[in-house]
Amino acid sequence: MNNLKNLRGTVDLLPDQLIKWQNVEKIVLEQLARASINEIRTPILEMTELFIRGIGEGTDVVSKEMYTFIDRGERSCTLRPEGTASVARALIQNGMLSNHPLQKLWYMGPMFRYERPQAGRQRQFHQLGVEFIGYDSVRSDVEIIALAWDILGKLGIKELNLEINTLGDLSDRLNFQKSFLKWLEINKNSLDLDSQNRITKNPLRILDSKNAQTQNALKNAPRLFNFLSEKSHKRYSHLKKNLEILKIPYVENFNLVRGLDYYTHTAFEITSGALGSQATVCGGGRYDDLIKQMGGPNTPAIGFAIGLERLILLAGKELEIPRNTDIYIINQGLIAESLAMDLSRKLRNYDLLVELDLSGASFSKQFKKANKLKSKSIIVIGDDEAVKGEFIIRLFDQSGNGNEEEVISFENDIDLEKWINNNLLVK
RNA sequence: GCGGGCGUCGCCAAGUGGUUAAGGCAGCGGCUUGUGGCGCCGCUAUUCGGGGGUUCGAAUCCCCUCGCUCGCCCCA
Numbered sequence: 001m002n003n004l005k006n007l008r009g010t011v012d013l014l015p016d017q018l019i020k021w022q023n024v025e026k027i028v029l030e031q032l033a034r035a036s037i038n039e040i041r042t043p044i045l046e047m048t049e050l051f052i053r054g055i056g057e058g059t060d061v062v063s064k065e066m067y068t069f070i071d072r073g074e075r076s077c078t079l080r081p082e083g084t085a086s087v088a089r090a091l092i093q094n095g096m097l098s099n100h101p102l103q104k105l106w107y108m109g110p111m112f113r114y115e116r117p118q119a120g121r122q123r124q125f126h127q128l129g130v131e132f133i134g135y136d137s138v139r140s141d142v143e144i145i146a147l148a149w150d151i152l153g154k155l156g157i158k159e160l161n162l163e164i165n166t167l168g169d170l171s172d173r174l175n176f177q178k179s180f181l182k183w184l185e186i187n188k189n190s191l192d193l194d195s196q197n198r199i200t201k202n203p204l205r206i207l208d209s210k211n212a213q214t215q216n217a218l219k220n221a222p223r224l225f226n227f228l229s230e231k232s233h234k235r236y237s238h239l240k241k242n243l244e245i246l247k248i249p250y251v252e253n254f255n256l257v258r259g260l261d262y263y264t265h266t267a268f269e270i271t272s273g274a275l276g277s278q279a280t281v282c283g284g285g286r287y288d289d290l291i292k293q294m295g296g297p298n299t300p301a302i303g304f305a306i307g308l309e310r311l312i313l314l315a316g317k318e319l320e321i322p323r324n325t326d327i328y329i330i331n332q333g334l335i336a337e338s339l340a341m342d343l344s345r346k347l348r349n350y351d352l353l354v355e356l357d358l359s360g361a362s363f364s365k366q367f368k369k370a371n372k373l374k375s376k377s378i379i380v381i382g383d384d385e386a387v388k389g390e391f392i393i394r395l396f397d398q399s400g401n402g403n404e405e406e407v408i409s410f411e412n413d414i415d416l417e418k419w420i421n422n423n424l425l426v427k
Numbered sequence: 428g429c430g431g432g433c434g435u436c437g438c439c440a441a442g443u444g445g446u447u448a449a450g451g452c453a454g455c456g457g458c459u460u461g462u463g464g465c466g467c468c469g470c471u472a473u474u475c476g477g478g479g480g481u482u483c484g485a486a487u488c489c490c491c492u493c494g495c496u497c498g499c500c501c502c503a
Contacts, residue, residue, distance in 0.1 A: 008495095
């Protein structure tokens with residue numbers, strides 16, 4: 001029995017911790033609803049092919065981090081490592097792009113990547129993703145960045161850094177890649193080993209290598225920014241201007257590439273120093289070619305994902321406080337216990353947190369329990385009350401001073417409601 | 428995949444070779460069988476992540492292994 005354990009990189013979320021999760025999720029979902037974004041749910045398990053084609057074979061995520069296995073029907077299946085590819089697939093497959101070319105969608109759920117766990121990183125983790133499908137205007141880029149920024153702001157998270165970059169469109173990138181590859185051939189030896197390996201696999205990724213030696217060498221390399229078309233340049237400066245109008249502070253990072261192949265034009269990341277080495281809480285960008293590449297109609301899109309574990313880490317302690325019990329029902333005796341159960345059901349029609357003591361323990365014990373839970377009030381039903389068809393109700397404040405008891409008949413809903421309104425529902 | 432740190436009760440922890448493994452919190456029971464916060468009393472690890480070895484004797488030393496954690500890489 002003792003050797004049954006959860007798998008490495010997975011965690012049990014226990015009731016105490018879930019208070020914070022639920023509070024954070026509530027705020028996030030409210031914000032999404034207000035921006036009139038609709039939910040979409042796709043399977044956690046997909047064909048492996050989807051991610052190879054969607055994310056890109058040369059990426060780290062696909063080449064070494066996927067949970068892939070052969071199922072009983074000999075299909076290669078993969079636990080999703082991210083959400084965008086699935087959403088794109090679902091939209092194409094369900095013909096949603098011809099009927100509703102414009103849509104704003106969100107999803108939330110577990111993702112899986114086989115990596116070494118560390119602070120802010122698990123093998124099963126959770127993401128909130130937002131995708132604006134069919135939108136190509138700069139304003140949609142701005143709106144989605146603002147949305148991410150505001151969600152973090154609503155949670156009271158301070159000291160965030162927004163980094164932005166532009167990757168241009170496909171032809172910008174090809175032009176750049178040509179001369180970048182030439183430079184890489186010549187300067188190969190001044191790069192670190194990882195980066196050398198990427199020359200053939202995924203050269204763009206070399207740009208955001210964190211190796212100091214490589215970063216130093218890259219200072220003399222051609223810059224993607226200089227290969228952007230006039231149109232791409234304009235798009236990017238328009239984006240910056242809009243962010244300034246909205247007073248969203250940003251930092252340009254020309255080396256921000258992002259690890260998934262599908263990004264075009266705008267790429268952005270929001271980081272926090274409070275997270276340790278896994279500093280990114282939100283990452284996103286535009287992916288105008290993905291849906292077409294996956295066999296759908298030519299559909300521009302932009303999206304982001306927020307890592308929920310990291311979000312929880314950043315969110316304030318005030319979200320960890322549980323709601324106190326409003327009424328604790330102390331009860332003992334055969335008839336009393338039935339009456340108590342009936343009363344507890346009645347009380348749950350109000351916006352109250354009601355706990356019925358089921359222990360059958362002594363009154364003294366039940367009072368202690370009510371006190372431990374910091375219940376705002378108590379109801380007492382014993383044999384005496386049961387016989388008379390009434391119960392005792394009273395406030396139960398922490399000072400321990402005797403509050404006035406009130407006796408109410410089980411039939412008298414009007415007095416009960418009055419008491420609740422006067423004592424519990426008013427601030 | 429590669430480095431560093433760590434593993435004693437549900438939680439926090441003392442103990443670094445000698446025969447009963449401190450203490451605190453939480454939990455349970457009692458003082459007080461129908462009225463709470465405080466207090467007092469009692470109970471709660473045959474065992475120190477697991478396995479092997481050294482020794483008369485190990486939680487303490489050695490080896491292996493598992494796990495956790497932090498960092499590299501990468502990402503949310």
